[in-house]
Amino acid sequence: MQFFDSHCHLQFEAFDGLRDQILSDMKKDNSRTINVGSSIENSESGVLLADKHNDILISSVGVHPFHSLGFEIYRDTDEAHNLKIQYPQDLNKLRKLAESSSVKAIGECGIDFSYFKDLKGEERDIEIWKQKQIECFSFQIGLAKELDLPLILHIRKEYQLALNILKESNFKGKAVFHFFKGKVDDFKEIIKNEKYLFGLSGVITYDTSRDEIIREVPMDRLIIETDAPYVAPIPFRGELNQPKYVIKIAEKIAKLKGISIEQVLETTFKNAMEFFNI
Numbered sequence: 001m002q003f004f005d006s007h008c009h010l011q012f013e014a015f016d017g018l019r020d021q022i023l024s025d026m027k028k029d030n031s032r033t034i035n036v037g038s039s040i041e042n043s044e045s046g047v048l049l050a051d052k053h054n055d056i057l058i059s060s061v062g063v064h065p066f067h068s069l070g071f072e073i074y075r076d077t078d079e080a081h082n083l084k085i086q087y088p089q090d091l092n093k094l095r096k097l098a099e100s101s102s103v104k105a106i107g108e109c110g111i112d113f114s115y116f117k118d119l120k121g122e123e124r125d126i127e128i129w130k131q132k133q134i135e136c137f138s139f140q141i142g143l144a145k146e147l148d149l150p151l152i153l154h155i156r157k158e159y160q161l162a163l164n165i166l167k168e169s170n171f172k173g174k175a176v177f178h179f180f181k182g183k184v185d186d187f188k189e190i191i192k193n194e195k196y197l198f199g200l201s202g203v204i205t206y207d208t209s210r211d212e213i214i215r216e217v218p219m220d221r222l223i224i225e226t227d228a229p230y231v232a233p234i235p236f237r238g239e240l241n242q243p244k245y246v247i248k249i250a251e252k253i254a255k256l257k258g259i260s261i262e263q264v265l266e267t268t269f270k271n272a273m274e275f276f277n278i
């Protein structure tokens with residue numbers, strides 16, 4: 001079944017040894033995905049990989065809010081590539097990387113204060129960290145404007161703040177709220193802007209908390225994603241995620257909307273092609 005996994009990190013080391021098989025399987029039915037960058041280093045490796053398989057791969061370049069501070073603050077043992085990340089990240093390198101023809105978006109970038117609680121900072125430190133993250137995000141909004149590319153947004157909880165920053169930056173382009181986990185109020189605010197899409201990931205298969213939003217979101221505002229190697233959908237939860245598991249996300253959406261899986265896959269494929277301007 002042909003799919004478009006609209007958020008994946010196939011360039012990550014977690015896929016070493018498996019990548020060629022995944023790509024050759026995807027080529028059989030022209031399924032597509034995007035190598036999303038979350039640091040300068042893995043943006044570069046994502047671009048190189050996409051350039052090599054440009055029939056089915058595209059890429060995005062960006063610095064995730066976890067990597068926006070000037071020191072190695074985010075430690076995730078699963079993310080082995082992280083050791084190779086140089087701090088502070090030189091955001092200006094994104095402009096050069098974006099010159100490659102496989103680059104179809106800026107991101108993932110955005111706002112995520114969730115890890116500050118592990119950092120034992122004073123209130124004043126936290127304020128500084130927040131400002132740094134906002135600066136990093138604003139820089140990338142500016143770059144998307146300059147290069148006329150859509151944004152891939154990583155937002156945790158702070159949807160209203162992110163929307164305000166986009167507004168203040170006078171951003172008029174397209175954006176996807178990747179891994180959307182917002183509340184109904186956030187959903188209602190985002191849906192007002194026709195250029196904003198919702199990216200639904202494997203977490204929607206874990207429980208029923210997003211069912212109401214999924215029933216309500218119009219099909220033309222929806223794309224589906226794995227965020228592989230992370231957060232595999234049920235029944236693969238806890239395993240290494242991979243692009244083809246996006247079909248499980250389509251399955252849940254199909255059930256809630258009372259349409260076929262094929263219909264969900266077809267529409268989200270078309271939506272992603274349009275969104276990334278392929």
Ligand SMILES: [Zn+2]
Pocket residue numbers: 007008009036038108227
């Ligand atoms: Zn991601």
